[in-house]
Amino acid sequence: MAEPASLFVRSRCVGTAAVIYASDYLNKLSGERIERECKRQLECGCQTLVIDFRGTELVNSIGVSILLGVIDVAEKSGAQLIFSDVNTETIQLFEMLGLTRHVALAKDEDEALTLLNEFAAPPQSFGH
Amino acid sequence: MSTETPGENTRRVLSRVDRSEFVGRADELRRIVSHPLHEGPLGLLLLLAPTAGVSELLRQAYDQFYHQRGKIIPIFFVVPREEKTAVSTAIEFLNTFLLQYVAFRRGEPSLCQSSLSLNDILALAPPADYEWINQLVESYKRERFGNDDEALVRWCLSAPQSVPAQHGYPFVMFDAVALIDSPADGPALRTEMIRIFSRSRLPFLIAGLRRQMLDAVHDAQCDFAGFEILRLEKLRDEDGRALIEHVAHKQRITLSDEVRDLLVLQFECSPLLITTFLQAASELGVSLDTYLACERLYVDELMGRHFGRYFSSLLEDVAADPGLRRAVIRLLYESNTPGSRRNSFAGWKGSLHLEAAELERVLRTLHAHEIITWDGGIVEAGGGSVVWNDYLKIRYRLEIKGDARALVVAETIADSLKRAPNTMARNYRRVASLGLRDLLARFDCQRVPAILLDYARFSDAYKGGTLDEIAAGLEADPGLVRLPQVVHVASCAAFNAGAQPLCDEERCVVAHAFTESKYTDATQVVWMVAEIDSKLEANREVANVWCEQLNLMARESGFGAVRIWLIAREGFSPAASQLLAEFGAYASSRQQMELLTARLDESRAGRNEAASATEFEMVVPMGDDNELLVAHTVEEIARRLNFRPEAVNQIKHAVVEAIINASEHSLSPDRKIYQRFRVENDKLVITISSRGIVPVSVEARNGESEAASGEIQEASANRRGLGLKMIKSLMDEVEFERVDEGTSLRMTKYLRA
Structure with missing residues (x-):
């Protein structure tokens, strides 16, 4: 029996990378979908994760907590994680809460994938 | 039938002073006069502090009703001190009621002061009233000679209900201050009175000592919702001064400002004591221009004139037997020192050698006059006014200690004089104190x-x-x-x-x-x-x-x-x-x-400004991402206030977090979040509230113990805790307001250039 459509989050694979698209409001529900998708991709052997926030207007603290969990899981799996297309307000929020010390930011999905191709160095070399 | 003449409206009917000279109870008088016509409970209870005085207030009210000549027919009845039984008091009430009714209907105020039998009153009844009054008188004669005292009391008190509606509505004002507790075997008049009036469809007023009246309402098993309550406390100091000046002026008494101010304090603004004292000064031709003259008269009053008789009568109500009275005086006086004021019921019983029922009656009377406070167990002495305590001391010295009368007089005057400057100094300190x-x-x-x-x-x-x-x-x-x-x-x-x-x-x-x-x-x-x-x-x-x-x-x-x-x-x-x-x-x-x-x-x-037009309110159900609805609303408000885009976003985030916090952390019965956005000159104040009980663990976390930034594992394991931290970072001021239940978070963002 197939899972209900609402449980899915949009994503695509590019080589060993997976791009996961966050919804307009990153709260508990949508956050957990992203978390599940990230874990699924990692279990499938994915080496790098890009979470794209192009459609995200607002991230709440539960969403942030879940993202912290994703960062933790990625680190433990030895996978790279990049957040792309994060709006200014959300970047401020991430900075305030210390997320940007643990994850790289890219202007958009293309830049994230480009960076991944060039990837060899630790994530601190990335900037936004 | 009316015999009203020009100037009648200003004539006194029952009042003892002109309206213009009636000081300090204007608000209370207005409430009483408006009571019969306003919507609400029919009963009005006037609860008096001892010696607050009510008689003249009710007389003024009577006169106002009388001169209005409207549908309200005023009836004023003072329970006479000399009437010792419920039956005689009830009969006196019936007589007073009919007399004042006929006086009102005939427009002859002087009738109110006359002393007439029921047959005399019947003879004066206007033709339109003759029939029902005749029936009432005949019925009374039958009831009078029955054997049921309680039934007679009830019948007399119910008489105002016999007035035909087309003739008006009697408004009975019952001054029951002097009503003493009836003997155990007789009908309890105060309770009966409350019961009967509260069951009638007529407005009524009963005035009495506050402690007695509340007990009586309980005893009558009446619902307090059926009464309005008006408390008569002592006058304010400025009203006390005005009253003294008015009365002194009217009585042509020479009065110094110093004595006036002393009297206000010594008599604790009691209209009863003030007017009685000035009356005495007038009778004796005493000038009240020095403390000495004032205190001499005061002691004279205590030793046996008006004050003495007033308190002596009170003591007789407490204890009719002279031996018991002496014992009560001794016990009250000797209990009036710090450390010995509290005593048990058994202690009093042992000291007074009384049966429990009689002791209860004594204690109830003392309690009603606030000379003691008795909660059914412990008796606390040391109450009463300054004047009462001076009187008690005199009685103790004369009757228990056996001091010579001249010595008591001399020393009481001396003590009063020594006390006067202290009383004034204390008052000056009180006035100058910080409150x-x-x-x-x-x-x-x-x-x-x-x-x-x-x-x-x-x-x-x-x-x-x-x-x-x-x-x-x-x-x-x-x-x-x-x-x-x-x-x-x-x-x-x-x-x-x-x-x-x-x-x-x-x-x-x-x-x-x-x-x-x-x-x-x-x-x-x-x-x-x-x-x-x-x-x-x-x-x-x-x-x-x-x-x-x-x-x-x-x-x-x-x-x-x-x-x-x-x-x-x-x-x-x-x-x-x-x-x-x-x-x-x-x-x-x-x-x-x-x-x-x-x-x-x-x-x-x-806080008062909070209700102004610059406040927006919004209520949303918890859940369904409704925080977004609120976020968009506050975004619009913040934009109108010209907050910078960054600040608008911060406000929006903070509101979302506050709503999530409220939703998650309260066991809310209505599952609603209440938002208030108050726009002030330089800031936006947002309050997010919810009802419910906040679990203790969460309550503690609402304090300061938030996850430190960057501590990923802690924060992700404990997904909450970031919200309040975010709010505090995003807003300028954040504070949990005190609420009886649930939470109320107030957040302020300042509009900066």
Whole structure:
């Protein structure tokens, strides 16, 4: 029996990378979908994760907590994680809460994938 | 039928003074006169403090009704002191009712003062009333000679209900102050009266001693919702002064301002005592222009004139038997010292050698007159007015101690004279005092500059500064302290009789309070506050004595956490400040107090502004991402206020977090979130509230224990905790307001250029 459509989050694979698209409001529900998708991709052997926030207007603290969990899981799996297309307000929020010390930011999905191709160095070399 | 003549409206019917000379009860008079016609309960209970006086108030009301000549027919009945049984009082009521009714219907006010039999009254009845009054009189004759006293009492009290509606509505005003408790085997008139009137469809008023009346309503098993209550306290000082001046002027008594002010205090603004005393001065031709003349007359009054007779009559009501009366006088007087005021029922029983039922009656009467306080178990003596206590002392010396009358007179005059300047000085201190009780009663979790409670810092920062400089400094001062919410304030003496000699009641107070927004043992604190006399900065010794005294009092009273706050006009010396810091005590000068008072005034004004048109309210159900709806609303409001886009976004985020917090953290019965957005000159104040009980674990977390940024594992494992941290980072001020249940988070964002 197939899972209900609402449980899915949009994503695509590019080589060993997976791009996961966050919804307009990153709260508990949508956050957990992203978390599940990230874990699924990692279990499938994915080496790098890009979470794209192009459609995200607002991230709440539960969403942030879940993202912290994703960062933790990625680190433990030895996978790279990049957040792309994060709006200014959300970047401020991430900075305030210390997320940007643990994850790289890219202007958009293309830049994230480009960076991944060039990837060899630790994530601190990335900037936004 | 009316015999009204020009000028009738100003003529007195039952009142004893002209309306223009009736002082100090204007609001109460208005309420009484409006009572019969207003919608609401038919009954009006006037609850009197002893010697507050009500008779003239009701007479003035009577006259106003009389001259209105409307549908309301006033009936005023004073329970006569000499009527000792319920039956005789009820019959007297019937007679008074019919007499005043006929006087009103005939328009002949002078009839009210006449003494007529029922047959005489019937003969004077207007033709339209003759039939029903005749029936009433005939019926009375039958009831009178029955054997059922209770039925007769009820019948008499029900007589006003016989008035045909087309003739008007009797409004009975019953002055039951003098009504004494009936013997156990007779009908209880006060209770019967309340029961019968409250079941009628007519408006009525019953005035009585406050303690007696409340008991009577309970005894009559009436619902308090069926009554309006009007409390008659003592007059305000300025009204007391005005009353004395009016009466003295009318009676042509020479009166000095000093004596006038002394009388206000000595008689505690009792209209009854004031008018009685001035009447005596008039009768004896005494000029009240010196304390000596005043106190001589006062003692004369106590020794056997009006005051003496008044209190003697009260004692006779308490104890008809002379032997018992002496025993009561002895017990009351000897119990009137600190340390011996509280005694048990059994103790009184042993001292007075009375059966329990008779002792109960004695105690009830003393309790009603507030000479003692009796809760059914413990008897606390030492109550009553200054005048009563002087009278009691005289009676004790004469009857128990056996002192010579001349000695008692001489020493009572001397004592009164010695007391007079102290009474005045105490009053001047009271007037000049800071009003600690009022101030503390207004403490309600406001945030105020901490420096206002720290004289040493205040002195360093602002000594010699102008008011403007201090105001500007305080405005910019980020060091705020949150005042507790005070739930009860009383003088220290109320907790510890030993405190009384230490200072005046109003200058040393105890405030029970809670320090935070929740009522728990941990947040409960007792503030002990004293205003110290000191012309210069109070020194270390003075501060030490006060701290030790207050700490001792706290221990003796069993207070838990205590906060001492001392206030001295000119503040404290550096050594005293250091000592107070060691005690953990707050210290302020008078100027700091005044600044604090002004702050609280502003805070109150600010709250009043809350209801202005610049406030938006929104209620949303919890869940369904409804925080987004609110976020969009607040975004729009913030944009209108020209907040910068970054600030708009911060506000929006904070609101979302606050709503999530409220949704997650309260066991809400209505599952709703209440938002208030108040726009002020330079800021937007947002309050997010919800009902429900906040779980203790969450309550603790609402404090400060948030996950440190960057601690990923902790934060992700404990997904909550970030919300409040975010809010605090995003907004300029964040505070949990005190609410009875649930949470209420107030967030402020300032509009910066």
